[in-house]
Amino acid sequence: MPDSFRLTEAAARKYQAHSVPAMFGPLAERTVELLRLQSDAHVLDVACGTGALTRAIAKSLPGRGRILGTDLNQTMIDVARELTPDTTHTLEWLAADVTELPLKDGTFDLACIQQGLQFFPDKPAALREIQRVLKSDGRLCLTCWKEISPFNDSLATALEHHISTQAAKKARAPFSYRDGEAIRLLLEETGFTVKRHETIDLQREFDELGEQILALPIEKDLREAGAEKTQLVIDTTAKLLAPYERDGVFIVPQKAHFFDAHCG
16 A cells, blocks of 8 residues: 555544544544444444544444444554543444455445545455455445545645645545446445445534644645745635635535445
8 A cells, every 4th residue: 555545643633623623524424424323233434534433333333333443544443542531332443444344254344434435445355355344235335525625726736836746646635536426336346235325414614724734744745845835825715715704713514425225
C-alpha cells in the first residue's frame, strides 16, 4: 500500500481535532440513522480512522454486540483507542490492511465503510475480503462522496496556483470515486445486492480555515513549501469560499452516497 496512506501521529490527531467535528462526526451520526442496527449485532467498521462511526455505532446499537474498528494506519487506531467510550458492547480496535483482514470467515452481521472505498487501490479485492468475514446473510453499508465539496475544490484551485498540481490532486482525492452507478456495479460484481441507495446531505461548518486545511493530508506539502506559500493557499481558499461565509463561519455543503448492500 502506498506510503501516502500512512499517517503520522500528528496528522491523526489533527484529523480527530478538526476534520471529525467539522464533517466525519456529523456524517457518522447521519449514517447510523440510516443503518437500522439490529440488536446484539457484530459490526465491522472498515477504514474507521479515529473511530467517529465506530463510536456512533456503539452509542446506538441495541443489546450487547461486538464492534471492531479497523484501519490501515496504526496512528489512527491509537487515537481511536484513546477515545474508546464506556459501553456495554465489546469494542475492539485493529490496524490491518482491508485486503488481508486477520479475521475468521462469517464473523460479522454488518460491515461499514465510511469514506474509505475511494482510497482502496484494489477495490474488488477489498470488497471480496469484507464479504468473506460477513455472515451469509450479512450486510455492507458504505458512504462515498457524491460531489466534489466546494471546500476541497477551492483548496485544490489554491494549491494549483501556489504549490503544485500533485498537491491539488490530493485535495480532490476523496471525491475521486463518486459515480453512484459505478459503485453499484462494483458492489454487484463482487457479490453484493444493493437494497438501498440514498443521498446524505450535510453542511461542513468551521471557523478556523487554516486549521481545517492543515488537518488534511496536504499538510506535508504545505510545510515543505513554507509559511509564506501556506498563507497564500489559506487566503486564496478563503476568497474562493467567501459565498459560504456567515459571520466568520464557513458553512459548506457536501453530499454523500449511502449504499446498503446484502451478501448474495
